[in-house]
Amino acid sequence: MKIGVFDSGLGGLTVLTALTRALPSQDFVYLGDNANAPYGWKAPTEIYELTIAGVERLFREDCGLVILACNTASAVALHDLQVNWLNPAAHRVLGVFVPVIEHLTRRDWGDNTPPTHTGLRDVALFATPATVRSGAFPRELHFRARDVTVAPQACTGLVEAIEAGDLDRAAEVARDHVAALLARLPAPQSAVLGCTHYPLVEAAFRAALPSATTLVSQPELIAASLGDYLKRHPRFAGGTGAVRYLTTGDPAIVGTRAAVFTGAPVAFEAA
Structure with a gap:
């Protein structure tokens, strides 16, 4: 099928x-x-x-x-x-959220038990403005994991630069958004690329994030x-x-x- x-x-x-x-x-x-x-x-x-x-x-x-x-x-x-x-x-x-949240929390989506301490602490979310406004990612994460801070960064201009094929500009935009997020959350444990366009500039995100941060691509x-x-x-x-x-x-x-x-x-x- x-x-x-x-x-x-x-x-x-x-x-x-x-x-x-x-x-x-x-x-x-x-x-x-x-x-x-x-x-x-x-x-x-x-x-x-x-x-x-x-x-x-x-x-x-x-x-x-x-x-x-x-x-x-x-x-x-x-x-x-x-x-x-x-x-x-x-x-x-x-x-596309489910696999990422299962990966971060090590819990199956069908596990409806109360949120637990999973070892997850500080998560950076890079996403579109509409995804950030929805609040869906932190809401679903908090259903499963306790005491987790989610810092969302609305990456304005990034999808447009990627769709236009200007990957040099897109990498610059990605670095700017990482800098803005790190000003609020200097050492995220994990960073999620919450848009399927973003893997094209994954290297720019990786280089701009702290080396200890685990980068999660979808x-x-x-x-x-x-x-x-x-x-x-x-x-x-x-x-x-x-x-x-x-x-x-x-x-x-x-x-x-x-x-x-x-x-x-x-x-x-x-x-």
Whole structure:
């Protein structure tokens, strides 16, 4: 069965790359909502409506399972989507926060026991303004881990620089945001790259953070988590390794810009 991968733009390609590497025989359909990117500045109601539209489009491609490879959509829209809109008997939609929080707390998502001391102390979160405003990441973390400080940093301008292909500028923006966060939290134990665009400038984050800080990037965690999920839900697994790329933007322009993420242009189709 095909698995959909949805993102507001091209950042989800970092997740898709990890997924295809970990699950080479799985079929995937990628959808970038490039016509409406970026989501980071949009109102929650608009993010929810755009996310629903993207998920519905992937359902029409016969995707039984959709991964929201967009932290903003996961933070702002996923809960209401799952509770108030989705028919879980027919389809499933998963976000990208769960694998990171499981990794940080060493607790399974289904563990609903009270929060415990996990050894986790100070966590820096680098994310889009909408993800930070949602408060979803610290809320879910505090459900599982006690006495943890989360310092969020809204990384304005970073997604835009990456989508434009200006990685030198993006690295400079990343370093500026690390400096702003360290002024508030000088020695974070862990730092989370809470946007799937950010792995493209992971080296800039790593160099700017203290050497003792553990840097958590999402793609490999998401791939491992999906592999475990498919073992428990094998009806979504299988295929021939086929991958299609859809966009709400101009396929030629988007395909060319995708080379920043994939190393070569990608043949996108109009969604």
